[in-house]
Amino acid sequence: MQIAKKYFTEGLIQLTILLSLIGVRVDIDSYLSGYYSPLIEINLGPSSAYTQTPFHNLRDTLDGYSVHPKCPELDYFFASRRLLDEVRTLGSPRFPTQLNAWLVHQVSATDKADCGPSTSNNTDTNTGLESPGDEARVEGEHLPDSGREVCQTTPEVGQRPCNSGACGFLKEEDEVKVKEEEEPAPLTQLAHSSTLEQESMLEGITALSDPASHHPPTIDIDQHWNSLLSLSVTDLDDLDTLVTERLSDLDTDITTAISQDVSLHDAMVTSVGAFGAASERAESRPVNQQQRALFRLESTGSSHSDASPGMALGLAALPFASVCNLTGNASQHSALGGCLDEAVFDQINQLGLEGLDTMDTQLMGCLGIDPQVLEDLDSDSGLSLESSSGGPVSPGSSEMSSSSSSYCEDECGATGYSSEVDSVPSKGIMDCTTTWSPIDLSESVWHDHSYSSPAFFDQPSVTLPHKGIKEEPLSDDDDDDGSRLDDRELSRDELRARAMCIPFSVLQIVNMPVEEFLEVLDGHGFSPDQVTLLRDIRRRGKNKLAAQNCRKRKLDAITGLQEEVERLHAQRDRLLREKQLTAKTMGAVGQQIKQLTRDVLARLRDDSGQPLNPERFTLQCGANGRVVVQPVRRPAVSTSTGNKTDKRKKEKKQ
DNA sequence: TTTTGATGTCATGCT
DNA sequence: TTAGCATGACATCAA
Numbered sequence: 146m147q148i149a150k151k152y153f154t155e156g157l158i159q160l161t162i163l164l165s166l167i168g169v170r171v172d173i174d175s176y177l178s179g180y181y182s183p184l185i186e187i188n189l190g191p192s193s194a195y196t197q198t199p200f201h202n203l204r205d206t207l208d209g210y211s212v213h214p215k216c217p218e219l220d221y222f223f224a225s226r227r228l229l230d231e232v233r234t235l236g237s238p239r240f241p242t243q244l245n246a247w248l249v250h251q252v253s254a255t256d257k258a259d260c261g262p263s264t265s266n267n268t269d270t271n272t273g274l275e276s277p278g279d280e281a282r283v284e285g286e287h288l289p290d291s292g293r294e295v296c297q298t299t300p301e302v303g304q305r306p307c308n309s310g311a312c313g314f315l316k317e318e319d320e321v322k323v324k325e326e327e328e329p330a331p332l333t334q335l336a337h338s339s340t341l342e343q344e345s346m347l348e349g350i351t352a353l354s355d356p357a358s359h360h361p362p363t364i365d366i367d368q369h370w371n372s373l374l375s376l377s378v379t380d381l382d383d384l385d386t387l388v389t390e391r392l393s394d395l396d397t398d399i400t401t402a403i404s405q406d407v408s409l410h411d412a413m414v415t416s417v418g419a420f421g422a423a424s425e426r427a428e429s430r431p432v433n434q435q436q437r438a439l440f441r442l443e444s445t446g447s448s449h450s451d452a453s454p455g456m457a458l459g460l461a462a463l464p465f466a467s468v469c470n471l472t473g474n475a476s477q478h479s480a481l482g483g484c485l486d487e488a489v490f491d492q493i494n495q496l497g498l499e500g501l502d503t504m505d506t507q508l509m510g511c512l513g514i515d516p517q518v519l520e521d522l523d524s525d526s527g528l529s530l531e532s533s534s535g536g537p538v539s540p541g542s543s544e545m546s547s548s549s550s551s552y553c554e555d556e557c558g559a560t561g562y563s564s565e566v567d568s569v570p571s572k573g574i575m576d577c578t579t580t581w582s583p584i585d586l587s588e589s590v591w592h593d594h595s596y597s598s599p600a601f602f603d604q605p606s607v608t609l610p611h612k613g614i615k616e617e618p619l620s621d622d623d624d625d626d627g628s629r630l631d632d633r634e635l636s637r638d639e640l641r642a643r644a645m646c647i648p649f650s651v652l653q654i655v656n657m658p659v660e661e662f663l664e665v666l667d668g669h670g671f672s673p674d675q676v677t678l679l680r681d682i683r684r685r686g687k688n689k690l691a692a693q694n695c696r697k698r699k700l701d702a703i704t705g706l707q708e709e710v711e712r713l714h715a716q717r718d719r720l721l722r723e724k725q726l727t728a729k730t731m732g733a734v735g736q737q738i739k740q741l742t743r744d745v746l747a748r749l750r751d752d753s754g755q756p757l758n759p760e761r762f763t764l765q766c767g768a769n770g771r772v773v774v775q776p777v778r779r780p781a782v783s784t785s786t787g788n789k790t791d792k793r794k795k796e797k798k799q
Numbered sequence: 800t801t802t803t804g805a806t807g808t809c810a811t812g813c814t
Numbered sequence: 815t816t817a818g819c820a821t822g823a824c825a826t827c828a829a
Contacts, residue, residue: 687819695821812821814819
């Protein structure tokens with residue numbers, strides 16, 4: 146039985162390795178870290194829900210982040226994680242190392258069932274190899290073997306417990322220093338392996354090391370954490386120095402930095418678990434939990450080093466900010482984030498943060514984040530970019546995605562027309578605020594500056610005088626001020642729709658797919674006027690978005706041209722300087738040549754023994770490097786050349 | 800009162 | 815033919 150189990154385990158490992166080599170992520174770790182023991186799932190075999198390749202195939206799609214039916218509780222987590230993955234894809238490419246995490250789960254997961262599903266504590270749970278219990282002992286007998294096999298027979302893959310997460314990152318240095326003496330062979334392999342392999346091997350070494358050595362890192366975590374937190378935002382240079390020193394101390398820090406990125410979802414699981422499920426472990430160890438969560442979040446580059454807290458909140462960390470208690474540690478957060486994965490957020494900023502900022506304020510409210518912070522990040526004009534992007538009502542987000550995806554490629558989030566942005570609030574927000582209605586959102590974000598007129602109800606004409614607003618006294622009826630203000634916030638089309646008793650909001654009309662729109666036109670028995678109004682509203686809404694897009698592009702083009710002009714100016718200045726420098730150099734060289742020529746000629750004698758006259762002779766350097774004295778050509782020569790030019794002119798004329 | 804930027808809307812061409 | 819997009823032009827509002 147043990148032999149069969151061993152073969153089975155090895156087969157799983159090999160299969161996982163092969164899948165990883167062809168780019169299929171075997172991300173069991175995501176599931177493991179939340180609710181279930183990895184050991185149990187491993188024992189369940191390949192039919193386990195954690196063999197989630199289909200999930201990963203779907204995860205990158207718009208609506209493909211649905212969780213495996215066995216884990217519906219993780220739905221909102223994966224929605225958040227998907228967002229973060231999208232953000233991270235803007236940065237440097239990531240490499241799936243969850244395979245390694247899976248392998249290490251085999252090694253160290255014997256006590257997972259006892260110590261809880263969270264993977265962040267496996268600094269301590271690695272001692273599970275010694276944990277009592279029959280099952281743990283049985284696994285303890287096998288898993289270390291399998292782990293060594295993996296480490297030795299497949300060094301190119303190595304091991305890496307992603308679930309070790311930030312703890313692993315912090316303790317690796319110390320542990321590896323200790324293990325360098327104890328484990329020379331793996332480190333030798335490490336030296337010849339790639340970055341991720343080194344990372345994996347280091348983690349594997351850590352996982353296979355003596356459990357007794359895992360207790361000190363808990364202290365080291367705090368020490369490292371305090372040292373890192375002691376850095377201020379303005380100490381980034383020092384932080385870089387610190388990183389450099391650590392790199393010099395241990396050349397695997399880079400790999401650990403990568404591991405931070407890779408294991409972000411672990412942090413999210415941990416954090417989410419602490420936030421949503423309020424697990425016992427989260428209660429028993431809140432400090433470490435938050436620290437790890439925060440550190441991991443930062444390690445994934447969730448902020449600019451110089452970003453304001455609001456900026457940080459507006460980034461991809463938003464879905465996780467409240468979970469990770471981010472708001473209270475913005476400065477430290479920035480320092481760490483800027484160190485670990487700054488490049489990602491450079492690109493995010495370059496790509497425009499509006500897409501991420503379009504996290505609806507209601508969602509922020511659900512997460513306990515002050516929406517005002519986000520509003521500060523936006524322009525004060527209340528651009529309907531927000532409204533369009535925040536068109537969460539969009540029942541036809543797919544339609545919007547198909548129509549706007551082409552432009553979203555380079556400006557996704559910038560203009561806010563991303564279908565993804567549309568889709569996210571439509572799901573996340575609706576989950577959080579069940580009382581939310583499209584009308585309310587349209588009133589709050591659909592920008593239409595005062596085209597609405599309360600007089601419209603008195604004069605239900607289709608054409609609305611734009612200046613009717615000013616003509617309408619505001620204080621005519623104090624009792625109706627509230628309703629009038631509400632009406633004033635509505636757009637003209639909204640008012641028209643109300644007047645025509647159309648049971649759809651403008652956003653719904655604009656954003657619904659064509660098929661659905663046609664069904665609405667046909668199925669609701671609208672009058673021709675209503676149909677016309679619906680079509681006009683839809684057309685105007687679409688055109689409004691198009692106009693905003695167009696203007697955005699125009700501004701971008703102008704900005705690009707300005708930058709191009711500046712670049713060309715700089716190039717021209719540089720070339721002019723080079724030209725002047727070259728002229729000066731040429732002049733100096735010419736003077737030197739003249740002086741040398743005079744000196745040489747003064748030392749030469751003609752047939753009569755007289756020095757050569759520099760006025761009549763000159764030195765000519767031949768192609769072979771020989772210097773020949775030649776008589777200076779008189780103007781007659783120049784006239785001959787002039788004759789030649791005359792001949793050429795004559796030839797041209799002919 | 801004028802200027803200017805932002806925005807909505809319409810017309811038109813194209814896909 | 816229709817829907818949608820892109821864009822120029824114009825109107826309006828507000829600072």
